[in-house]
Amino acid sequence: MSARRDLWPAVFGAAGNLGGVDLRAFLDDGLAIIVATADDQLHPEISRGWGPQLADDGESLELCVAAAPGSRTRVNLERGGVIAATFSVPTTYRTVQLKGPVVDVGEPTSAQVIRADEHLAAFVRQVAQVGVPPVAAGRMREPVLLAVRMSIAERYEQTPGPKAGLPL
Amino acid sequence: MSEPVTLESIMACFRGVVPSSFATCAADGTPNISFLSLVHYVDAGRVGLSRQFFNKTRVNLDVNPFGQVRVVDPGTLAEFALDLRYLHTETEGATFDTMAAAIEASAAGGDMSGVFRLRGVDVHQVLRCAPVGVVATAPQAPVERDVLGRLDEFTRRLSQCGDYAEATRTALRSLDDLFGFTQSILLVGDEGDGHLFAVAGNGYPSPAAGAEVPLSAGVIGMAADRRQVVCVSNVARGRVMQHAMSGGCDSGPGIPLPALDAAGSVAAVPLVVQGGLTGVLYLESAAIGTFGPHNERVLRLLGGYVAAALSGLAADEPAREADGPPALPAPTGTTLRITYYQADDSVFAGDGYVIKGVAGRILWKLLGAHAADGRTAFTNRELRLDEALGLPPGNDNLEARLLVLRKRLAAGGHGVQIERTGRGHFALLVTRPLELLEVPTSGPMRSAHAK
Numbered sequence: 202m203s204a205r206r207d208l209w210p211a212v213f214g215a216a217g218n219l220g221g222v223d224l225r226a227f228l229d230d231g232l233a234i235i236v237a238t239a240d241d242q243l244h245p246e247i248s249r250g251w252g253p254q255l256a257d258d259g260e261s262l263e264l265c266v267a268a269a270p271g272s273r274t275r276v277n278l279e280r281g282g283v284i285a286a287t288f289s290v291p292t293t294y295r296t297v298q299l300k301g302p303v304v305d306v307g308e309p310t311s312a313q314v315i316r317a318d319e320h321l322a323a324f325v326r327q328v329a330q331v332g333v334p335p336v337a338a339g340r341m342r343e344p345v346l347l348a349v350r351m352s353i354a355e356r357y358e359q360t361p362g363p364k365a366g367l368p369l
Numbered sequence: 370m371s372e373p374v375t376l377e378s379i380m381a382c383f384r385g386v387v388p389s390s391f392a393t394c395a396a397d398g399t400p401n402i403s404f405l406s407l408v409h410y411v412d413a414g415r416v417g418l419s420r421q422f423f424n425k426t427r428v429n430l431d432v433n434p435f436g437q438v439r440v441v442d443p444g445t446l447a448e449f450a451l452d453l454r455y456l457h458t459e460t461e462g463a464t465f466d467t468m469a470a471a472i473e474a475s476a477a478g479g480d481m482s483g484v485f486r487l488r489g490v491d492v493h494q495v496l497r498c499a500p501v502g503v504v505a506t507a508p509q510a511p512v513e514r515d516v517l518g519r520l521d522e523f524t525r526r527l528s529q530c531g532d533y534a535e536a537t538r539t540a541l542r543s544l545d546d547l548f549g550f551t552q553s554i555l556l557v558g559d560e561g562d563g564h565l566f567a568v569a570g571n572g573y574p575s576p577a578a579g580a581e582v583p584l585s586a587g588v589i590g591m592a593a594d595r596r597q598v599v600c601v602s603n604v605a606r607g608r609v610m611q612h613a614m615s616g617g618c619d620s621g622p623g624i625p626l627p628a629l630d631a632a633g634s635v636a637a638v639p640l641v642v643q644g645g646l647t648g649v650l651y652l653e654s655a656a657i658g659t660f661g662p663h664n665e666r667v668l669r670l671l672g673g674y675v676a677a678a679l680s681g682l683a684a685d686e687p688a689r690e691a692d693g694p695p696a697l698p699a700p701t702g703t704t705l706r707i708t709y710y711q712a713d714d715s716v717f718a719g720d721g722y723v724i725k726g727v728a729g730r731i732l733w734k735l736l737g738a739h740a741a742d743g744r745t746a747f748t749n750r751e752l753r754l755d756e757a758l759g760l761p762p763g764n765d766n767l768e769a770r771l772l773v774l775r776k777r778l779a780a781g782g783h784g785v786q787i788e789r790t791g792r793g794h795f796a797l798l799v800t801r802p803l804e805l806l807e808v809p810t811s812g813p814m815r816s817a818h819a820k
Contacts, residue, residue, distance in 0.1 A: 239400045
């Protein structure tokens with residue numbers, strides 16, 4: 202637990218700055234990632250994200266998003282727009298939220314799929330600590346993913362509590 | 370896209386076991402995600418979302434009422450997406466009270482009870498409810514499906530009970546074998562003295578009778594105060610509800626309220642008769658999610674039946690001749706000193722605590738009458754008419770107090786027992802010589818004993 206707490210500022214920086222930090226270490230924590238998109242009628246749609254990877258300059262992020270063919274998430278992502286993504290430590294609910302425009306969308310590469318699977322494995326280990334059976338947790342990654350690159354324009358504290366929503 | 374399902378088919382998702390993610394969208398098309406501790410089923414077309422902290426959500430809903438919440442079935446981990454349209458916010462009323470009680474109960478005992486205060490309930494119309502993903506598990510049939518048959522049997526059994534003690538025993542055992550509520554405690558009391566006392570327990574290794582709970586403590590106090598069923602679906606997530614229970618209880622000397630070492634889920638059901646609180650039925654389960662919105666209505670019905678049945682039995686006055694008290698040989702053996710402390714009406718047999726409060730006064734009265742002229746036969750009516758005992762008018766819980774006293778005396782094995790001899794009649798049975806010692810007090814606590 203303490204290792205995870207120590208990791209947090211190392212990943213996001215004391216002031217929440219993501220710049221130049223390798224998210225690989227963060228992935229070992231098996232974060233729960235929730236992604237939200239919206240259509241042009243402002244209807245939001247929730248999905249899950251897997252295998253995030255921060256760009257070297259810390260200004261953008263790649264991740265795979267569960268997006269079945271014909272799903273609203275896929276339609277929303279393919280039309281561009283802005284997405285939001287939360288990253289939560291399942292055992293503590295410590296959460297941050299990133300928002301920014303979709304820069305690129307495409308079918309995931311094999312490397313991205315492997316990263317998503319590695320993330321899922323870490324996620325399964327993590328949620329097992331709060332009583333979620335591994336078999337059930339393993340089903341939470343939908344089979345069809347879309348690779349998305351988002352520019353990081355906004356960062357927020359999102360841990361449930363009075364500070365939720367404050368900019369980082 | 371998955372086929373829609375009804376809210377009633379996913380009631381397990383509304384137990385508050387797994388946090389829900391809620392997405393809204395700003396006017397410029399930027400989504401926002403927040404997390405909810407509770408999504409509440411209002412009716413077939415509406416849900417209530419707890420409004421606690423999420424300011425951005427508030428701003429977004431003011432300009433764009435559309436949202437989506439994802440709820441999780443804690444049993445199967447199947448996820449469901451609910452497309453929502455914000456209707457209005459409630460800061461009072463039945464829905465608000467129910468959610469506030471659930472959230473306060475979850476936070477009680479931790480250091481966040483103030484932080485997790487419910488500020489409002491955002492009521493949303495559910496535009497669509499559908500399972501997420503291709504592996505989504507088919508919704509389970511409603512848990513309450515065959516509940517009518519079990520309720521019918523429960524009421525049938527209670528209606529067969531001829532006296533108060535039998536009714537308490539039957540009620541708790543039936544909760545166990547008909548509904549699977551394996552741990553239960555029946556507490557009764559009146560609002561006047563600020564305490565509830567346990568009359569009977571089921572499923573615990575230690576007896577419950579005589580344990581006291583202040584009306585301000587934990588989920589029991591909350592249910593009593595609000596006259597509402599209070600369920601905590603996930604005690605672990607609710608910041609160790611047990612702490613509030615055990616830490617807040619004035620159990621009296623020697624009678625702790627029994628409790629599971631690690632309860633996963635708890636419920637407190639108020640017992641209300643003619644608008645007045647007569648007690649609380651407290652239930653515990655080792656499993657997470659046993660109690661929650663999915664069976665809240667059943668719990669309320671069960672509480673209503675129990676309250677009415679006990680009230681009817683307690684109100685009965687002597688309707689027929691009682692059996693005479695059993696003939697006993699003259700007391701033999703070593704003399705037992707019985708000490709009565711006026712300060713709190715507690716009675717000790719030797720060094721062993723027996724009872725206190727109103728039941729202590731009753732016991733002391735019986736022992737005094739027995740010592741004076743060897744009397745053994747008594748009636749409920751004479752106790753009710755004895756103003757010195759301080760029984761509250763109306764709902765005096767006399768039957769419950771006598772039952773607790775009977776159980777405490779039987780458990781103590783002191784050679785003093787109470788035995789029911791007929792409706793409204795009972796006998797004091799003494800099998801060894803007694804020495805009665807009254808320890809007076811002149812402090813302000815003596816007001817009840819001014820006579």
